[in-house]
Amino acid sequence: MSKTYRTLLMLGSCLASATATTALFIAAATLIGTYTFLDIAIGSVWFFTISFIVSMPLLLPRLKRKLGG
Secondary structure: OHHHHHHHHHHHHHHHHHHHHHHHHHHHHHHHHOOHHHHHHHHHHHHHHHHHHHEEEEEEHHHHHHHHO
């Protein structure tokens, strides 16, 4: 497996996990129903950014070992 492919796979995994947690945030905020669209939009951008920053150091070492990098 090439280094570029492994790097893209690891980045994609981090993006997928951040997107999934952001989707959960949007679903929860929508179900509660007391937030405006702007609140949910700003919150989801913030939540995605924080989730991506947190997922990188958590997922990258595991993925490197798993992919043999």
